[in-house]
């Protein structure tokens with residue numbers, strides 16, 4: 450059993466997840482690198498170890514219940530509690546289609562990975578999160594594109610963004626966030642949604658103004674209380690976002 454606080458990050462092999470893994474390791478968390486790609490996960494583990502940090506790679510497909518159950522079993526054997534679960538894994542497919550034109554294949558895949566996956570992960574790890582003596586947090590990496598208020602605001606920065614499958618899935622993820630927060634209100638587990646902003650990753654592309662490290666800083670701030678993020682909150686780096 451490790452003594453350090455444990456942070457579990459999904460999709461931690463690249464992009465925002467990888468930067469978040471390195472950032473939490475720098476902050477002395479033991480990081481669990483959840484990833485489908487074992488070689489990339491091992492590269493992240495080695496990068497953390499090279500800086501003197503502590504991490505382990507964990508095979509994880511957030512759409513596969515057997516994969517989630519196996520990860521939860523392995524975590525329960527290795528750790529007495531988990532302090533932070535960061536549901537970061539996500540896809541953005543069919544960006545050029547609004548909700549009328551989006552294929553059902555894209556809609557179903559987006560909901561499975563971006564919304565149901567985080568719900569499955571949260572439920573599977575709940576006993577370990579509740580076992581954390583200092584409280585624990587679930588941080589869902591969402592998007593302002595999943596804000597219903599933003600979607601209905603013609604002046605919003607995301608007004609011209611179609612991405613029907615993605616937006617619907619992030620609306621669902623925000624719903625998961627609010628409902629989990631409500632369901633866990635009498636526990637020591639808080640639940641948050643964050644928007645990293647447009648970020649330089651495979652999803653965001655090279656022209657994005659924000660770096661994965663910016664997103665990692667926000668996640669760490671939410672987990673440690675460095676930024677204002679009450680239970681059931683949805684925010685970006687600037688502050689609270691409308692649901």
Ligand SMILES: NC(=O)c1ccc[n+]([C@@H]2O[C@H](COP(=O)([O-])OP(=O)(O)OC[C@H]3O[C@@H](n4cnc5c(N)ncnc54)[C@H](OP(=O)(O)O)[C@@H]3O)[C@@H](O)[C@H]2O)c1
Pocket residue numbers: 459460461462463464465466484485486509510511512536537538539540541562590591592593644645646647648649650651652653654657
């Ligand atoms: N970049 C932006 O501008 C931006 C803006 C707002 C929100 N976000 C959100 O930030 C999060 C991270 O995205 P990113 O920008 O870092 O994109 P990315 O570089 O494409 O990373 C996506 C990650 O999700 C993983 N993933 C996808 N499906 C998975 C599954 N079924 N099981 C486990 N892992 C899976 C990928 O793993 P594989 O390598 O195995 O595919 C990869 O590690 C996403 O939730 C995204 O919606 C990004």
